[in-house]
Amino acid sequence: MLTLANQTFSSRLLMGTGKFSSPSIMKRSVKSAKSTMVTLAMKRLSAHIEHDNSLALLKELDVTLLPNTSGAKNAQEAIFAAELAYEVLGSPWIKLEIHPDQQHLLPDPIETLQAAEALVKKGFNVLPYCHADPVLCRRLEEVGCAAVMPLGAPIGTNQGLQTAPFLRIIIEQANVPVIVDAGIGKPSEAMAAMEMGADAVLVNTAIATASNPVAMASAFSKAVEIGRKAYEAGMPITQQNAKPSSPLTQFLVQE
Numbered sequence: 429m430l431t432l433a434n435q436t437f438s439s440r441l442l443m444g445t446g447k448f449s450s451p452s453i454m455k456r457s458v459k460s461a462k463s464t465m466v467t468l469a470m471k472r473l474s475a476h477i478e479h480d481n482s483l484a485l486l487k488e489l490d491v492t493l494l495p496n497t498s499g500a501k502n503a504q505e506a507i508f509a510a511e512l513a514y515e516v517l518g519s520p521w522i523k524l525e526i527h528p529d530q531q532h533l534l535p536d537p538i539e540t541l542q543a544a545e546a547l548v549k550k551g552f553n554v555l556p557y558c559h560a561d562p563v564l565c566r567r568l569e570e571v572g573c574a575a576v577m578p579l580g581a582p583i584g585t586n587q588g589l590q591t592a593p594f595l596r597i598i599i600e601q602a603n604v605p606v607i608v609d610a611g612i613g614k615p616s617e618a619m620a621a622m623e624m625g626a627d628a629v630l631v632n633t634a635i636a637t638a639s640n641p642v643a644m645a646s647a648f649s650k651a652v653e654i655g656r657k658a659y660e661a662g663m664p665i666t667q668q669n670a671k672p673s674s675p676l677t678q679f680l681v682q683e
């Protein structure tokens with residue numbers, strides 16, 4: 429069970445709902461992933477609310493909606509998007525994303541911290557997308573974020589856990605859940621994040637752009653479960669020198 433802001437979720441796989449070829453494939457993929465929390469971009473909702481039936485479909489799924497502020501270039505725009513999410517969806521949850529640079533979509537750490545602090549004060553459960561920066565994650569935790577969401581690699585790149593050494597530090601020091609977000613391109617990478625001790629992962633592009641998104645969603649679901657199971661079993665230590673699996677060091681030859 430994943431606990432975020434005193435609410436429990438049966439799945440540790442959060443899913444993004446963009447980039448699917450149709451709303452019905454998106455819906456079947458969320459079901460297949462057994463995901464219980466899914467993101468919804470406020471910019472998509474505000475632009476297409478009359479023509480896009482994704483929201484109606486998502487409501488049928490009985491999942492917690494995690495509106496995101498994707499598209500916001502500064503704290504002010506992100507706060508506006510969060511307030512819109514509260515008005516339209518009644519959602520206290522917000523995935524805070526502020527990326528002024530459209531080429532790499534890297535999160536702005538200063539605007540993110542400012543917006544996070546303001547939104548926590550307004551009563552939101554803030555889940556900030558941020559770089560895998562242990563110092564920033566500590567600061568985000570201190571201002572009251574419900575979790576931190578450090579990136580594995582830039583959004584939509586499928587490059588995997590490029591930030592692995594820093595994710596390890598973040599996981600080791602965090603007192604709030606760590607959700608590895610963005611860039612996860614394969615189920616094995618989601619599993620590696622979970623084995624490392626991440627509390628959850630968020631995946632969108634790798635599922636939505638697979639040849640068979642519904643099957644890929646199921647593969648991710650299994651990978652996340654297995655990775656968590658392995659972590660809870662206690663991962664063995666990596667050693668430099670070889671050690672025999674049997675304690676005997678030589679054959680005892682009978683004369």
Ligand SMILES: CC(=O)[C@@H](O)[C@H](O)COP(=O)(O)O
Pocket residue numbers: 443444445446467496498523557582583584585586609610611612630631632633634
């Ligand atoms: C949907 C969402 O929130 C994305 O912004 C998220 O960061 C997922 O990234 P990938 O598409 O790389 O999985």
